Amino acid sequence: MPALSDVVDLLHEWYPPATADGWDAVGLVWGDPAAEVRKVMFAVDPTLEVAREAAAWGADLLVVHHPLFLKPVHGFSAATPKGRTLATLVEAGCGLLTAHTNADRAADGVSEALATAVGLTGLGPVQSSSGDPLDKLTVYVPAPDAERVRAALAAAGAGRVGDYDTCSFSTPGEGRFRPGAGANPTIGEVDRLEVVEEVRVEVVLPRARRTAVVAAMRAAHPYEEPAHDVVELADTGTSALGFGRIGSLPETTLGDFAARVAAALPETVHGVRVAGDPDRVVRRVAVCGGAGDFLLDAVLSTDADVYLTSDLRHHVAAEFLEKQGPALVDVAHWAAEWTWLPVVRARLVAALGDTVDTSVSTIRTDPWQFRP
Numbered sequence: 001m002p003a004l005s006d007v008v009d010l011l012h013e014w015y016p017p018a019t020a021d022g023w024d025a026v027g028l029v030w031g032d033p034a035a036e037v038r039k040v041m042f043a044v045d046p047t048l049e050v051a052r053e054a055a056a057w058g059a060d061l062l063v064v065h066h067p068l069f070l071k072p073v074h075g076f077s078a079a080t081p082k083g084r085t086l087a088t089l090v091e092a093g094c095g096l097l098t099a100h101t102n103a104d105r106a107a108d109g110v111s112e113a114l115a116t117a118v119g120l121t122g123l124g125p126v127q128s129s130s131g132d133p134l135d136k137l138t139v140y141v142p143a144p145d146a147e148r149v150r151a152a153l154a155a156a157g158a159g160r161v162g163d164y165d166t167c168s169f170s171t172p173g174e175g176r177f178r179p180g181a182g183a184n185p186t187i188g189e190v191d192r193l194e195v196v197e198e199v200r201v202e203v204v205l206p207r208a209r210r211t212a213v214v215a216a217m218r219a220a221h222p223y224e225e226p227a228h229d230v231v232e233l234a235d236t237g238t239s240a241l242g243f244g245r246i247g248s249l250p251e252t253t254l255g256d257f258a259a260r261v262a263a264a265l266p267e268t269v270h271g272v273r274v275a276g277d278p279d280r281v282v283r284r285v286a287v288c289g290g291a292g293d294f295l296l297d298a299v300l301s302t303d304a305d306v307y308l309t310s311d312l313r314h315h316v317a318a319e320f321l322e323k324q325g326p327a328l329v330d331v332a333h334w335a336a337e338w339t340w341l342p343v344v345r346a347r348l349v350a351a352l353g354d355t356v357d358t359s360v361s362t363i364r365t366d367p368w369q370f371r372p
Helices: 004-014 048-057 081-090 101-105 110-116 143-155 209-219 254-264 293-300 314-322 333-338 340-355
Strands: 026-028 039-043 061-064 095-098 121-124 134-142 167-179 193-204 227-233 243-252 272-275 281-291 306-310 327-331 357-360
Touching: 004 061, 004 327, 004 340, 039 048, 039 340, 048 061, 048 081, 048 327, 081 095, 101 110, 101 134, 110 121, 110 254, 110 281, 110 333, 110 340, 134 143, 134 167, 134 209, 143 167, 143 193, 143 209, 193 209, 209 227, 243 254, 254 272, 254 281, 254 306, 254 314, 254 327, 281 293, 293 306, 293 314, 306 333, 314 327, 327 333, 333 340, 340 357
Parallel strands: 039 061, 039 357, 061 095, 281 306, 306 327
Antiparallel strands: 026 095, 121 243, 134 193, 134 227, 167 193, 243 281, 272 327
16 A cells, blocks of 8 residues: 555556646645555545545545645635645645646646647647756767766666666877976876877756766866866757647538537536637637636647637737637636546546545535536
């Protein structure tokens, strides 16, 4: 049976907290990392009703998309709604974990789940972000010492590319130098030109690890003045990490696509609102789970025929349509983000098997209740 820390580590591996926006509040809100986890429930919103449902089911962890405490608090008195929610979970021994903008950006995250739910394929981000910026280090090493330097670079955090580590590229060559007065050369003599068989070693590294990697290189290198350079790499926009998703589907019309969306999402009072000609041809679709008006400019620069998102305001939508860009499909915020819950649940089941029971909350936390 996994510990809470094991489950948290998995979720943080899939949806790294470091990729969340600076204003966001994600990660483990409450819970004992050493506690055993037998049951995990998933929900969009950490409402009091959802907390009571998790407690009644005997959940050991409630995973939600929206933060319970987005702004700093000095306490969580049960006299307040949010305090009652957390108090309910604490009393039941149920931990609480939030994955918000870090889950929005990620592969198999919120927008990707929405795109998959409505049948899109060939997905990529609408607005790509590569995560941690990268550097490339190049260093010239005497051939007999090259392997020791490569190992030191890898141990310091360089040479990671996707799911691979200890990555480097090497080319042989000649190093030429003449030690000056005051030098203490490892190879050669003062005032004598030397030619040494060297290897050019190149590695990529997270920019945040630059100081540590260069220090490790210097410590492992036999020369007192190693020849090296560090270059900051540009974002090529090819990362799977980013906001929104854009993909393709077999040719259809805007009217039929809207019907497809309505069938794929849980029913809400909001329903599906459409701005555009129902007979418009649709082949390419951009989506953003949750409030997506911040991506409108990015969507306009794509080849999308329609943009599916939530919470579009009157003037913003009207001005967007005046630019003769994609049609708009606006759905309930809760419904769009709900599509992620079965996805993250399935990932946890695949990772942990029958060691845990999982459940998606049955409570509809969309705030709109009825139309007269």
